[in-house]
Amino acid sequence: MIRVEHLRKQFGPVTAVDDVSFEAPDGAVTGLLGPNGAGKTTTLRMLYALMRPDAGRILVDDVDAVADPIGAQARLGVLPDVSGLYPRLTAREHIQYFGELQGVSGATLKMRTDELLERLDMRGIADRRTAGFSHGERTKVAIARALVHDPRNILLDEPTNGLDVMSTRAVREIIRRLRAEGRAVVFSSHVMQEVSALCDRIIVIARGRIVASGTPDALREQTGHQNLEDAFVALAGLEREVVE
Amino acid sequence: MSRLSQMLVVTRKELRDAFRDRRAIYSVLFGSLFGPILVGVMFNAIADRQREVEDITVPVVGIEHAPALVDWLRQQSGVTVVEGPADAESAVRDRTQDVVVVIPDDFAKRFRASRPVELQVVSDGSRTASRPKVQRVRALLQRYNGEVAALRLVGRGVSPAVISPLQIQDREVSSAQQRAAVILNFIPLFIVLASFTGGMQIATDSTAGERERGSLEPLLVNPAPRMVIAGGKWLAAALSATLSVAITTTLCLTLLRFIPLQDLGIRFRLGPEQVAWLLVAVLPLCLLSTAIQTYLSTFARSFKEAQSYMGYLIMVPMLPGMLSSVYPITSQPWMYPIPILGQHLLASDVLGGKSPSPIMFVLAALAALATAIVLVRLTTGLLQREKIVFGR
Numbered sequence: 021m022i023r024v025e026h027l028r029k030q031f032g033p034v035t036a037v038d039d040v041s042f043e044a045p046d047g048a049v050t051g052l053l054g055p056n057g058a059g060k061t062t063t064l065r066m067l068y069a070l071m072r073p074d075a076g077r078i079l080v081d082d083v084d085a086v087a088d089p090i091g092a093q094a095r096l097g098v099l100p101d102v103s104g105l106y107p108r109l110t111a112r113e114h115i116q117y118f119g120e121l122q123g124v125s126g127a128t129l130k131m132r133t134d135e136l137l138e139r140l141d142m143r144g145i146a147d148r149r150t151a152g153f154s155h156g157e158r159t160k161v162a163i164a165r166a167l168v169h170d171p172r173n174i175l176l177d178e179p180t181n182g183l184d185v186m187s188t189r190a191v192r193e194i195i196r197r198l199r200a201e202g203r204a205v206v207f208s209s210h211v212m213q214e215v216s217a218l219c220d221r222i223i224v225i226a227r228g229r230i231v232a233s234g235t236p237d238a239l240r241e242q243t244g245h246q247n248l249e250d251a252f253v254a255l256a257g258l259e260r261e262v263v264e
Numbered sequence: 265m266s267r268l269s270q271m272l273v274v275t276r277k278e279l280r281d282a283f284r285d286r287r288a289i290y291s292v293l294f295g296s297l298f299g300p301i302l303v304g305v306m307f308n309a310i311a312d313r314q315r316e317v318e319d320i321t322v323p324v325v326g327i328e329h330a331p332a333l334v335d336w337l338r339q340q341s342g343v344t345v346v347e348g349p350a351d352a353e354s355a356v357r358d359r360t361q362d363v364v365v366v367i368p369d370d371f372a373k374r375f376r377a378s379r380p381v382e383l384q385v386v387s388d389g390s391r392t393a394s395r396p397k398v399q400r401v402r403a404l405l406q407r408y409n410g411e412v413a414a415l416r417l418v419g420r421g422v423s424p425a426v427i428s429p430l431q432i433q434d435r436e437v438s439s440a441q442q443r444a445a446v447i448l449n450f451i452p453l454f455i456v457l458a459s460f461t462g463g464m465q466i467a468t469d470s471t472a473g474e475r476e477r478g479s480l481e482p483l484l485v486n487p488a489p490r491m492v493i494a495g496g497k498w499l500a501a502a503l504s505a506t507l508s509v510a511i512t513t514t515l516c517l518t519l520l521r522f523i524p525l526q527d528l529g530i531r532f533r534l535g536p537e538q539v540a541w542l543l544v545a546v547l548p549l550c551l552l553s554t555a556i557q558t559y560l561s562t563f564a565r566s567f568k569e570a571q572s573y574m575g576y577l578i579m580v581p582m583l584p585g586m587l588s589s590v591y592p593i594t595s596q597p598w599m600y601p602i603p604i605l606g607q608h609l610l611a612s613d614v615l616g617g618k619s620p621s622p623i624m625f626v627l628a629a630l631a632a633l634a635t636a637i638v639l640v641r642l643t644t645g646l647l648q649r650e651k652i653v654f655g656r
Contacts, residue, residue, distance in 0.1 A: 068485050071650055093487040100485060104478030108284040109277075120273040121486040149284075162482065 021046050021204050022067065022173055027076035029062055036062045038228040040076070044206045044221075046172070049199050051219035052208040055256055059228040060208040061101045064177050067206070068098045080173055094122065097171035099179055103162035107151035111142055114150065115165045122169035129168070136164040140194065156187030163194060174198055176207035180214055192218055212249045226256040270488045274496025278470045279503065288465035288504075295461025296508045299454025300515035307519075320397055322404075323348035323355075326367035330375070333367070336408055343404070352386045362394035363387045363401050378416060451516050452611030453585040455509055455546050456604065459553045460581055462508020463501035464574050467557035470497040471643075472570035475562075475652070484653060494558065494643040498636075501554035509546055513539070538614055541625075545610035548629035552603050553581070555636035555643075562646045565655070584608040600624040601631040 022044040029037040037059045044050040052060045065071040067078055069089030078085035078092070085092035105114060115136060119129045137146045140160045145153065150161060159179065167174070176195070180188045195218055198205050209215050215222055216236050223233040232239060232255045245251040282288040325348035327334050337345050349355040352364040366384035374381045383405060387398040414424035474480045483493065517534055557574060564570035584605045595613065600606040600620070606628035613620045646652050 065654070070481065070484055070653055090487040090489065093485060096485070098482070098485040100481045102478035103482050104474075104480075106281055106477070106479060108281050113277075113280075117273070117277050118482075118486060121270060121483075121488050123270075123487075165482070166485075 021079075021081060022206060023077075023079040024063075024067070025077040025079075027063065027066060027078065028074045029059075029066060029071065030074050036228050037066070037073075040225070040228070040230055042223050042230065042233060044173070044204045046204045047199060047202045048220040049195060049205045049207065049218050051215040051222045052206065052225055053210070053212070053215045053222050053252060054208075054225035055210055058210075058225045058256070060210075060225055061177055062228075063225070064101070064175050064206070064208060068096055068100070068175055069093055094169070095171055095173055097166040097169070097174045099159075099162055099166050099176045101177040103159070105150045105153070105158055105161055108149055110147050110149055111153075111157075111161045111164070112137065112146045114161050115168050118165040119168040124169050132168050132170065136167060139197075140164050141190065156183050156190070159183060159187065159191065163191070167198075172203055174203055174205045174207075176205070178208055178210070180209065180211070188214075212252045224252065224255045231255050231257065267489065267492050271492045271496040271499065274488075274493055275500040275503070278466055278497055278500035282466045282469060282500070282504065285465070285469070288469070291465045292462050292504060292508050292511075295458050295464075296511035297515065299451070299458065299512050300519050303451060303454065303516055304519045304522075318342050320344070320400055321346055322363070322365060322401055323352075323361055324365045324367060325349070325352055326369065326371070329367045329369060329371040333371075333408060336411075337404065340404060352384070356386050356388050359388075359391075362391070363398045365401065365405070449612060449615075450585070451615060452546075452608055453582070454516065455512050455542070455611060456549060456581045456608055457578070458508040458512040459505045459546065459549045460557070460578055463503075463505030463550065463554035464557055466497070466504050467501040467554050468561040468564070468567055468570040468574060470500065471558055471561040472564035473567045475564075476566045481653060484647070490647040491641070491644045494562075494640055494647055498555055498558045498640050498643070501558055502550050505550035505554050506547060509550055510543070513542060513546070517542075534615075541614045541619070542611055544625055545614060545628070546607050548632040549604065549607040551636040552632040552639075555639035559639045559643045559646070562643050562652065580604065581608075597624070601627045603628075603632045603635050606631060 024043070025041050027037055027040040028035070040059070040063055042050070052063065054060050062071065066073045067080075067085065069078075069085045069092050073086060080092040080095050083091040083095060109117070112133060115133045116129060119125075119132060124132060137143055140163065142157075142160055142164065145157055150158065153161070163176075163179065179191050179195070183191065195205055195207065199220075207218075219236065221233065222236060222239055224231050224239070232242060234242065239251050239255070243251040243254045245254060319342045321344045322337065323346050324334060324337075327345070327347060334345055337343055348364045348366070349361065352361075352366050355361045356364055364386040366386060368382060368384075371381050385398065385402055385405070387394065389395075413427065417424050417427065474483065484490070517539055520534060556577060560573045560577065561570040564573060581604055585608065595609045599609055606624075610620055610625060610628055
């Protein structure tokens with residue numbers, strides 16, 4: 021479970037994240053929805069403790085991510101915004117490297133690696149160097165290495181960005197499975213359909229602030245738009261922007 | 265999980281990653297082989313020239329005018345006399361000959377009358393390569409001159425000692441091994457350079473390369489302190505540099521066994537003990553050189569940018585060598601704890617047959633290690649900056 025209270029982050033004169041509070045319970049998918057530049061990535065970066073918030077509190081399973089970033093990181097599986105791979109290492113070696121850094125070793129590491137390769141349907145590419153991988157294959161490697169230590173909380177920053185239909189479906193499948201296993205999943209997206217297809221709760225962010233949150237149905241009701249995309253546009257204040 | 269084992273995980277990954285990269289292998293190999301090969305080629309060239317002087321062929325014009333002189337010359341060890349070219353001057357000018365001795369027609373007549381004979385030694389003073397040979401010929405003629413003069417005096421009942429009020433003797437105070445060190449001075453330079461080239465690829469690829477690929481952010485999401493990440497990368501680079509230094513040192517010293525150093529008038533002895541001291545002197549430098557490289561490369565956003573920094577950095581280890589050719593450095597105790605300079609001096613001392621006090625080795629190593637640790641801490645600080653982690 022992840023709890024965020026009054027998070028704030030300032031870059032010079034720009035307030036990138038402003039008083040953001042939410043909760044991502046176990047066994048549920050929480051979607052951060054917002055246009056590009058709304059503050060989704062910055063929020064997530066503070067959650068996985070690579071960025072220090074200017075104010076606010078983050079709890080990952082009761083570990084304070086600001087006071088004990090390493091403790092929080094051990095409880096998190098993260099797919100960052102930029103997820104570069106090492107072109108000269110194989111898919112399996114990527115998973116093992118991160119597993120070892122997380123303190124998994126020996127038979128356990130081997131078992132988890134094999135399990136992930138199986139689950140993500142990566143057996144065919146497991147022992148190939150990642151240099152020539154497609155975007156979908158690369159994303160799978162990045163997700164697999166983020167899950168090798170069996171984290172209870174998962175953060176995915178735009179996991180389906182740029183993927184083709186089949187890869188997108190595969191990633192959705194992974195997210196559903198993670199939820200079924202009782203993990204807390206937070207993922208960000210700027211694509212409405214993505215969020216509505218997967219999320220139990222949606223948090224709409226615009227200009228660094230939460231403008232609405234609730235179940236997809238609640239959001240439709242709140243805005244009076246039957247179509248979620250219209251609801252999103254209305255909530256994010258994008259209409260006004262276009263008019264201005 | 266202990267911090268140390270986490271650090272070794274990073275080190276192992278970086279080494280494995282790097283040695284799958286041809287560029288890394290080439291840079292280690294090139295850095296390691298360049299020095300020894302150059303040393304070998306240069307020594308052989310010098311030795312060849314020296315041998316040439318010992319076995320010389322002297323072209324003489326007008327052999328028939330002074331058969332006694334020519335016979336005397338032929339009796340000297342290593343000297344062969346041949347008929348000289350008709351036009352001595354142009355033969356020397358167009359470099360078909362290094363030196364030509366011209367005996368005049370009236371040699372026999374004047375010689376018999378005990379009048380000075382003008383002998384010409386034709387040479388080109390602008391050619392350094394032929395200078396030893398010319399000097400040898402001149403010395404031979406001087407000796408003949410002295411011997412004949414002595415005989416003439418004896419024939420007139422005068423002791424030859426009368427005309428030699430001064431007897432000049434050269435006494436060289438530097439040991440043969442010290443003279444060798446002057447010539448061997450570039451071996452320490454190459455070894456020091458190897459400590460910079462050997463770890464360069466890993467230092468840049470694991471930091472600037474990591475930023476460029478966008479793999480730094482996912483890496484730092486793992487629960488490892490930044491010190492562990494920075495330390496692991498540094499250690500991998502340092503091990504690679506160590507390998508490079510070991511190859512260079514071994515090759516240089518193996519080559520020296522095959523080079524005919526005695527032809528250069530150098531008595532050079534390099535046993536296992538000297539090799540050990542040489543490595544003790546230089547290996548701590550691998551920790552420092554790679555710490556500097558890791559730090560600088562972490563600033564760089566791309567591999568290329570990092571490499572341009574490395575290009576400037578490589579000048580630093582060359583400085584002691586370049587300065588010592590302008591100002592001959594007599595090593596002072598205070599110089600040893602200066603990183604890089606200290607290692608250079610120690611290596612020169614060991615090769616020169618001097619044995620510096622073990623305290624100097626310890627001081628130099630400690631100074632290098634301390635500076636390296638400071639730099640790794642600074643790198644850790646860089647990895648904590650959001651601008652470095654996210655700025656691409």
